[in-house]
Amino acid sequence: MSFDLPPQTTTPLLGLGFSVPDKQSLADYYVGKSLNQVRTPRLVVDRAVVKRNCERLGAIAKRQNVKVRVHVKTHKTIEATAIELESANTDAIVVSTLAEAFYMIQSDLVKSGLLKDVLLGLPISPDKFDDLFTLADQVETISIFIDHDQTLDALETYYRQRFGEDTNVKVNVFFKVECGNARAGAAIHNEDSLALARRLVSSPILNVKGLYTHAGQSYACRDTETAIAALQSERDAAIAYQAYLRENGIQIEACSIGATPTVMAAGLADPSVLQGVTELHAGAFAFMDRQQVATSLAADADVAITVASRIASRYPERRSILLDAGALAFSKDPAPQGGFGEIVGKEHWKLNKVAQEHGVVTEVPLEDFADAPVGKLYQVRPNHCCLTAACYEFFLVVEGGEQIVDVWVPVRGW
């Protein structure tokens, strides 16, 4: 079916004057300083913890005998991607924006052979096809999600305009299906999805790489048993759907499932739990946060990032302390433990209110004020690492202590 294509849009990273901050200039200024010498708020990444988390991910995949695909949207940096690929022993990533795709593909990660396989982790809107085909020439494999007929209509129309009747160039596609998260993905066991799956596997321009589900619902788990059950239920839904497709003459062999809580659960579950699954994917795993601690599968010590912030003022009469970091430093994402973050070493303080640049700590015991002068620096464990990291143009990197050893620059925008 022909589709009325929208105009093609461009990733601003490509020659429109938009670029990321210069790492070298930032490193020249920050490396060697201690956290107490830098302007706050600022995101601090403990590289040793990132590495340990990614090694854990690699060990889980090895134990379960599956491939890993790391979602780099959590940090959007080349350095953390390199750690993930090396430590988790993979060459495959998911990105959530084309800016991330360009940034990673045009970095040394591809040249060095570390990165070979990129998946755009959001169903692609048809204004972005030009950039998709530009990227396809720069990396071994780039794949997209399709979960709706119209996307395929649009792609086929675009493809015909670009390549005519020639079908030599194949577009790699994962069939994104919904197994409990109700965010993206086609409904399973539904006539329209079955028709779409049939179109996908019979299209001469597509190479169908597998089913893909994402268990975002597993963030609600509060113990190992429910996390293993969530993993099992996602796996069962995906594998049952694969079997249903097969009964209807549609072969989609590979199956990629996961989210950080269920991937952590896979580290504890019997290997049979993943029977039929070929790939696990995780993103927040690299950084972790209070939401992951709330699942009970990660500990405070696994959280690799904190927000460095200072006491801007103090109000003993209302047992309150004001931080120089607010919603633009922490994000407004909640965590089951309450508050907008947790102050390391002062876990009994409550960061209960944030405005744009204000963080309001309440319930501070009177005796704590003696050691809490204005200007004092604290590190705050964030609720959701992806959203908190997204607040910063660059990250200060430490390795266990307070001394800055590197600066990582994420890519921003779309």
Ligand SMILES: Cc1ncc(COP(=O)(O)O)c(C=O)c1O
């Ligand atoms: C498509 C897709 N895959 C994988 C992930 C990784 O999930 P998590 O960060 O829970 O590991 C996400 C996160 O939103 C996602 O959207």
